[in-house]
Amino acid sequence: MAGTVEGEKIEIGFSGRHCIHSRNCVLGDPRVFVPNAPGQWIHPEAASVEKIVAIAESCPSGAITYVRKDGGPQEQPPVVNTVRIRENGPLALHAEIMLGDENFYRATLCRCGASENKPFCDGSHTKSGFTASGEPALKDTPALDARNGPLTVTPTTNGPLKLEGNVEIVTGTGHTVDRTQRTFLCRCGHSANKPFCDGSHKREGFVG
Template identity: 50%
Template sequence: MAIDVVEGKAVTVRFDGSRCIHSRRCVMGAPTAFRANVKGSWIDPDSVEAEAVMRVALACPSGAITVERRDGGTPEGPPAANQMQVRENGPLAIHADLEIAGQGRMYRATLCRCGMSKSKPFCDNSHVAVGFVATGEPAAREMALGIPDLTGPVLVEPQPNGPLKITGRLEVASGTGRAVNRIEKAFFCRCGHSANKPYCDGSHKRVGFRSE
């Protein structure tokens, strides 16, 4: 799917539809700039202030919307703390100084954990269609506060026909924001069958999971 690029007077907006999970934070956050259910171009960055467009981009959990500032304003950068939220019956939502192998650097992404996305490693909302069920409130681990510094690069390496290997200082949080773990390296399920979600337990081998 092609990336839409819209040049405004103060900002350039890029929209990657293959990563969009339709959280609607764009059309609700700036409805004149991101217009739902219209024919033709639906993005009009000049209808609001550049800061409003930037706020929408920062609220987009999937990173489908990014903004390049050309007005001298502050561009998007790494968050103050790297975090991954486990969404109820849905994806892993990461906000971090992030690099995904084969996909480049980014700050926001939603990663499939139902195993059915056609845009792996990204979520494409297939979890809704297949009725995926997985808690967004995993049990906290004892080491949850053992890593005080949550800055620095985070590398996501999707393993062939296997889990997501994530390396870097990162807090794992529930969908409601409760801290449940802090990691420097861990493997997260993306086949949808682990009995220890969100972590991998090797079930991908049992079910014959294929990542491509």
């Protein structure tokens, strides 16, 4: 499910393909994002543009997007590209993401191997009992010359997630795990060196 809802001052977009149903939007303002509504469930006029912008930009999966029509600033890429490692859950990316022919700023990508919506997370980590620390060991890595810019994300065939571009991998509590311009992150769920790939996908016969 995907589409846009036009308001007088803001257009709200929704992508079911990206959504992980974290309910950030509903908790942000249930008047704008009405849960379990039989028909139209997004109501742009029910809150201020600034409130809707704040809710959209806090959506970790990027399922909620917006286009301002009031002359205000549109969403911008972050000053620092980050991959946040969710405890027992997905990788949350915030960057100028280029994935195939798609461009967006926020995404939650599967690292348990069980998602039926790869490379995106669909919540399967909960049902599969996936466990992985959100606080892996830290590396002593030098600061990058630049911390933003395009980040090319490539789910390799039956293998890891390849990231190319300036990126900082951080724990759930914000500590820096690694600073790099090229890395391979596990998405089969079996690496002994999570979040990094260690080749386990070959042994486990991962398909995705």
